[in-house]
Amino acid sequence: MLGNKRKSVVIQTEGLSFTFGNQQVVKSVSLRVPDGSIFGFLGPNGAGKTTTIKLLLNLLHADSGSIHIFGQEIKANRIAVLGQIGSLIEQPAIYAHMTGRENLRNRALLLQLPHSRVEEMLALVHLKTAADKKAGRYSLGMKQRLGIALALLSDPQLLILDEPTNGLDPNGIIEIRQLLMKLVHEHGKTVFISSHLLGEIDKMATHVGIINNGEMLFQGSLEELEAMSKQLVQIEVGGNAAEAAAAITSKGHTVADVEQDTLFVDYLSKEQMGEINTLLNQKGYVVYSITKVQKDLENLFLDITQKAGA
Amino acid sequence: MKGFILSFKSEFYKSRKTLGFWAAILLPLLIVLLVFFGFWAHPDKTANLPGVILWMAYAGAISNVMGILLLPMYIIFIAYSVNSIEHKADTWKTLFSLPISKWSVYTAKYLYALFLVFLALLLFYLFTLGSGNLLAMINPKFKFHDYNINIFLGEEYLKLFLASLGILSIQFLLSLVWSDFLKPMGIGFIGTIAGIILVSTKNDYDYLLPYAHPLMALGSLIKHNNAPVIGIPVLEVDLFTKEIYVSLIVGAAIYIIGFFIVQKKSVK
Incomplete structure (x- = not known):
């Protein structure tokens, strides 16, 4: 059973296209993100990464093409699909007037999760001691960690993270990297992570997709990418x-x-x-x-x- | 439905430490306290009036301040504060990527703003009654006990609530589209002033402007066929006057339009 699951594809898009005004920002993108992979979604700023991620989360609707996540078409199964995804888009969305713990509790309330889960997440991202401090007074790195805790709160099968290491110091980047690798290797999650710096993710990614000007230029395992070199x-x-x-x-x-x-x-x-x-x-x-x-x-x-x- | 209830609870959780929520409690408390002390400090002016006239003077002092200027301003502020929580934290896209239907998320926010207006008006009602009775206990010269104004006053505030739905929807939409306070506030303020001018000049089409509705609601409060016979008015509220229908229609229409706007706006 697990063997079969390992081979399956978690995110699959066919000919995904999206236009902002008269500028096509995503051009016929066909993604294949295997189960249990850390998929590094790479491209310079403005390449179409965030737009693609918003399409995957059903925040934007594609002009053409299809998206299947866990084998389910996203539009028809929006709530079921989103229930299995934890996401962090651009900068973490945090209520500045609430404490870190309150931010997590608010999300737990929406997702009907117990408070114990909030405490687990606070411990996981090392925010226990700062849990009762207003999130608006957190450093950038702490905000980013709280954003990741929010994404992980529901224990989702798939994590979609848009530049999660933005603004983190080298130690923070290493911490996030270790956390994500642990989630994939020990808990069988799949991580889709975007970045404009290959160096940030080549130490953990198993698969890579490279996008520029809305077009997929390369997609495959890290070994395949290296072979091209x-x-x-x-x-x-x-x-x-x-x-x-x-x-x-x-x-x-x-x-x-x-x-x-x-x-x-x-x-x-x-x-x-x-x-x-x-x-x-x-x-x-x-x-x-x-x-x-x-x-x-x-x-x-x-x-x-x-x-x-x- | 579950998604809606969870979202509504979350709206309360998010706002319970903000001025947006506390304004619903502090505004009625403050206004009623001011009028209360005004009456208490100068009993000679109003004491010994017949119960019904005394109640009208007392409750009217409170509700007139509300209807003319404060209620529209309060609605403008509430509509802003409920939306600005998401603008400031850039959380619209997060809300819409939760496994909860988008209608539920949006409706919960809209109805929460409505709830805050309702709460403020309910507290105005309760504080007015409570403080009037308290005044009669402190100083028996105040003949509040001679007349029971509960139902009339309840209907008056219900009418004010219905009259505020149009403004609330417009302001909600403006605050949804713009993240700053100045634009919705400026438009709301101009609308309110225009409303006061239209009503005071008895313009034929004043009922079409939602900002005029609270003021008109107070003006058309008492049924016309119940004109005072011998100086003592018969208090009976004419609840569904035409501005109330306009307010309800505008409210419903803009609520629906707002949903499509927030979907487009949230995900830029």
């Missing part, structure tokens, strides 16, 4: 790196990038590395190091989004 030759040279790059280019090699005294050349073979080394030595450049590197995911992400924008 090109191998490069990284060369540290003495002297003018730009001139050295020109010399290498003139011999038919492709220079991918130049950073101060370091060059990146598309990797072809070991022989090619030797050739470049010899060439640079002949031209009088000192080669301090020459090594094969994998392009990091952050650059890959930038590559994918920039190529699409060009």
Whole structure:
């Protein structure tokens, strides 16, 4: 039973499109979020992430396309579907005149949950000591943690979080990351998390979707994304790196990038590395190091989004 | 229905520490106390009046202040305060992503605003009766006990409540659309002043302006065929005058329009 469940898809959209005025902000997006995954939904600011999330939560209605969550069509089963989702959209929605505990109790009242659940959540996000302080006086990180506690309150199967680490310090980010990983690994939840920084989620995400200008550019597991990444030759040279790059280019090699005294050349073979080394030595450049590197995911992400924008 | 009850309870939970809620209690208390002390401090002016005239002077002092200016201003404030809780916290989208029907969420908020107006008017009624009787106990020269005004006064406040539905709906909608206080307040204030002018100049179409309704409701309070015969008026409320119908129709229509607006607005 569990084996079957693991393979199933929690969020599935087909050809999802949405237009604000005359600007199409979501273009035929087809998402597949597997059960038990941490799905990192990535894209620069304004790429259409928040709009997609609002479509998933039935806050906006798509011009065309369909959304199925837990196999149920969202419009026809709105209340049943939303009952299984905990969400945090943009900045956390918190009543500033109420304490942290009161914010949670108000939500517990709406969702008919016991007060004990409120206390559990306060402990989980380390807000016990600040529970009776007005939420308006919380720091940004505390507000964000309270927002996550609100999303988790009903113990939902699916968590949809829109940039939940915004405004958190590095410790806060690590805490949230550990919490989400625990929820997925120990409690079998599925997490759909958006971010404009790959570096924030590549340590926990199992799957990644990259969106830019409303279009899905990549979707798949983290391994698939890594496989797309090109191998490069990284060369540290003495002297003018730009001139050295020109010399290498003139011999038919492709220079991918130049950073101060370091060059990146598309990797072809070991022989090619030797050739470049010899060439640079002949031209009088000192080669301090020459090594094969994998392009990091952050650059890959930038590559994918920039190529699409060009 | 369950979603509505839960949402209504939540409205109370959210507002119970705000001025929006406490205004419903403090406003009647304050006005009644002022009039109470006014009468108590100067018994010579009003003591020894016949019961019915005394009650009219006492209850009228309270309800006239209300009907002319305070009730519309109070409604403007309540409509703002109920909506601004969500504007300030940016919680409309959260409310609409809960597993509760959107109608329930919206209706609970609308009816909660209505409830606060009702509560204030109910307290006006109870405080007026209570303080009048208290005055008679403190100083027997006040002949409040000679006349029983309970039913008449109850119907008067019921009429004021019905007359305020149109304004409440308009102000509710304005406060839904705009998150600041100045725009709904400004429009409401202009509407109220226009209402006073229309009614005082006896304009034929004054009943079409909801802001004129509370004032008109007080003016058309007593049935016309019950004109005083020998100086003592017969107090019988003419509840359903035409401005009350307009108020009810405007209230219902704007309640429905507001639902479609809040759906669009909430999710930008």
